[in-house]
Amino acid sequence: MSHLRSSARASVRVPVVAAAGVALLVAGCTSTKSGGSDDGSDSGGKVAIGLVTKTNSNPYFVKLRESAQDEASKKGAKLIALAGKFDGDNQGQVDAINNLVAQNVKGILITPSNSTGVLGAIKAARDKGIVVIALDTATDPASAVDATFATDNEAAGVKQGQYVKGALKGKKPAIAVLDGTPGSTVDDLRHKGFLKGFGLTNGSPEIKGTAVTNGDQTKAQTAMENLYQRDHGINAVYTINEPAAAGAAQALSGKSGVVIGSIDGSCTGVRNVQSGKFAATVMQFPKKMAQQGVDAVVDYAKDKKKPSGFTDTGSQLITDKPLSGLESKDTAWGLKNCWG
Template structure:
């Protein structure tokens, strides 16, 4: 781990997000606002501050904090996987004297020491979106049940094949990441398959990135074009897979599914680039996290365990046995903007 210094902390603070009625000032040497004091001081640490999903989560948290009279600060890693940046952000928020930290950990294990330091200082720590390993490294987790979301995607793709034997390519995220593992496993369960099944014709890891997904899919298509189904772990990777399929004129023969529920992803379903997406609800995660922080500041009561914030299948081609909503509903409930 890189040496941490006041200079590095200042750099991390520079990416803090300020919103009306909220604060991002650093309070060096400040005491943590005590639980039960009634004064909620909430800090948010996201994986990045540019991904639309985390922008939505940050904005929702800021709005909820303002509505409930809480002070609010937001920091982020510089890139997905920036564990050191998140550690510095946690240290910075502790210096500010927050009594709750909400965090979407870049790695389920990469920031555990910093989280424990915060908890030892009396700070409530809640994971949003991504669980830690072990889960009880934080006080509570408010997130999508990612295994269930993957299972929803798989169930739809299987139904859309109408009994045909799957010929599947899989576009995974970051190897070893909990969200990737859970969605991958859930999808296979929904399809009625297991890892290593002969119906799986290939897979690629694209780290959530659209360009990497397109390159990976192009490589897979050089090996075989005899396929009828594609799993993508999130919508940017789904778009990358679609671009590779389109270049080879294969879009009409493939059922392509994804997970996220961003407004752009819902538009992709509406336009036919994706057959289905499974929507998650970052706004709900953020709001519930802030409300728990406010309650903790007032009463000292901590939430515990895993709180599932839900997921909904979005498609304009509903299928028997698969509960879903159409894209009109999806566009009313999606997060982020469209390009």
């Protein structure tokens, strides 16, 4: 982020973990048993599909995993779900990919914590004939995987930026930026989109401070408290996701006139918009990502046709205070279409 965002471009260094079993958390409803056949099916003839998420605790990835499990069951496939210990656990994800390769899965769906850190493991999997699909978070370069099913995160960021700017109603902006995880394309694209939507650059004086939160509510609350302590004039907050927005809202509790925007579209997030904690959020559709990813692997197992390119699974601005010129839906609609 120029002088404010240089840390977001740095590689995330994570100590090498001795064994995959230590590095990974495994969803209780999924299988980790090895011994799949060479054709990517288990001993019962089901297509084996691996899923590697950033964590098992973030509600967004919980929903993505549940949706993938449901779709796999409908398609008669077997899902093996693994995850890093925390957002940014690159080595945990590398170990997960290697684990799935050893289990002879037909395809791997992954939400990379670091968009470049897993490239070697992905290449090794693809070299063995395994189709690899990025969900939610693109790799860098995007061609490192066969296909990507995700939100257009820059476009989602633009929607957040446009709304926050409009909601200030002509007031001079004083913005706090709560970023996610350094090295993630989601972080980079949402940040870039927000600035584009607001009409700013990384060096704009309207930006009063930035902080890396890893999308964590507690870290975001501490960061927001520190930023506000340095500048009581802050009146707008960009957040990488709704947990970060919730942390910002808690830090700013009792302080009026601060516009908080976010991206995610969880049911909790929509309720926070409804209650006025956030001004708006931009909804994503993780269920679509998971369903389309599973379907693509099952189709590949049947006809050997690999998916390719980027598929935008959509985003929607949610607010109860609509602005002229910006298409949005209210929280009643949001609660009918939210996830989590």
